[in-house]
Amino acid sequence: MANIAAVLHGANDLRVESIPLPEIKENEVLLSMRSVGICGSDLKYWMYGKCGKFTLEKPMIMGHEGSGKVVKLGAGVKNLKIGDRVAIEPGVPCGECRLCKTGRYNLCQSIFFCATPPDDGNLCRFYKHSAEFCFRLPDHVTDDEGAMLEPLAVAVYSCRKGNVGLGTRLLICGAGPVGILTMLVAKQNGATTIVITDVDDTRLALAKSLGADHTIKVMTNDPSKLATEILDTIGDFPDVTIECSGTNFGFSTGIYANSPGGSLVMVGRVPGGEEFPLNLAFTREIDIRGLFRYANCYPTALDLVSKGLINVKSLITHRFTLQETLKAFETAASRDSKAVKVIIQCGKN
CATH class of the missing domain: 3.40.50.720 (NAD(P)-binding Rossmann-like Domain)
Structure with a gap:
């Protein structure tokens, strides 16, 4: 159960290093991470230490386009079971403010969002997340497709x-x-x-x-x-x-x-x-x-993929292991590589 993660310490300073194993709360699950995609915002943090209004102020675990496998359940989790593979909606809002209660939770001022300062992401071996924002993948939907639901949700x-x-x-x-x-x-x-x-x-x-x-x-x-x-x-x-x-x-x-x-x-x-x-x-x-991220789009994105209406795998051009994260980022940033979507497979050595 040793845990490692891709941690950004500053512009052009990305390291794969050991981190503690997360301790889950009542309504959270512990996930063995499977696939994590590299997004344009990830590249901006890596190259410049900032993206839009967000600036890196302390080391941050990268990754927000992710899928994983449930390995531990919080006491209050009812919608998932151990062994389920899930797509991870990376934003977890407070659920109590006016914006959350009117369905615009993407604008919640207290939202946790993976790999957005000061919040850590999920480019690691083991990661904890709210069970409410984990969507079970059917058997025929791959881990890579699960990670691709995040950019697909933006498109929806x-x-x-x-x-x-x-x-x-x-x-x-x-x-x-x-x-x-x-x-x-x-x-x-x-x-x-x-x-x-x-x-x-x-x-x-x-x-x-x-x-x-x-x-x-x-x-x-x-x-x-x-x-x-x-x-x-x-x-x-x-x-x-x-x-x-x-x-x-x-x-x-x-x-x-x-x-x-x-x-x-x-x-x-x-x-x-x-x-x-x-x-x-x-x-x-x-x-x-x-437009800021998305709200209430993951179920639609999952339907589009699971029913074969959209082939997200056609965009994946490169795959790397977690230990090869720096090479993965270099590939995603290089025009010469002709990369479209780069996936890091966290469960492979």
């Missing part, structure tokens, strides 16, 4: 925020894992025209192979020119733009390209520091919608 939430449905013309900025998963969810929702943009040929090719109607490689620094190319490609304004690139360029492109009266959903966190065409957004009555 982004389509809900944009009201993506039958007949929607959709622009997705960014063909990373969340962008491609958003495309797959949108197709399940009935979107009829989907165009996705990126700077990377490999990711655009993957998006095309998985069903994107149009892919556009970004070859300009002028978002208005890219918007014109998008309009020429699909023959009309997109009804909805979902910005997944986390760039100022993507935000501006969404404003220039989007239909008057449409919506622009901000999944990525833009760095800011430059002007945006906001007056154009206002005069077109474009509804700019923020």
Whole structure:
């Protein structure tokens, strides 16, 4: 029962080291971790020691896209049994504030969220978590697929925020894992025209192979020119733009390209520091919608995977062991590796 974890001590200082075995509370379970995915936010913490408004102030265990196997139950746990394999929804809210009680628990100001300072993540051998936020995996759903439910939940939430449905013309900025998963969810929702943009040929090719109607490689620094190319490609304004690139360029492109009266959903966190065409957004009555994580999306994400409606395994390009965590992060960050989703399998030596 020795425990090890991938611990970030500062920017570019990631170490695999021994940590204590967690002691569980009444409504928690102890999990033997199986698969953990690397997310863009993980890379930002590793490279810069911060992500958005969150800054690393003490050593932190990495990992928030995870699956595990139950090895110990708290006295009050009724929904799980020892041996169950589960997907881990990484956010555990207080359950008592107004936001929690109205269903918007992702905005709870007291939420615990894996690998978000000051909270530790689950990139370790043994990890404890609230049983309420562990979702049992059917036998035919793999550990890797369980870990992929986290980015898929973001995609489900982004389509809900944009009201993506039958007949929607959709622009997705960014063909990373969340962008491609958003495309797959949108197709399940009935979107009829989907165009996705990126700077990377490999990711655009993957998006095309998985069903994107149009892919556009970004070859300009002028978002208005890219918007014109998008309009020429699909023959009309997109009804909805979902910005997944986390760039100022993507935000501006969404404003220039989007239909008057449409919506622009901000999944990525833009760095800011430059002007945006906001007056154009206002005069077109474009509804700019923020998105923070997700709420009440894991059951839907699990249904989509377990029923074979979305193949999340198609995004997994690399796998590493827990001891190879640093190599896994280097691979995920390297453009040359052509990585899309990197998975760390914690149960393998």
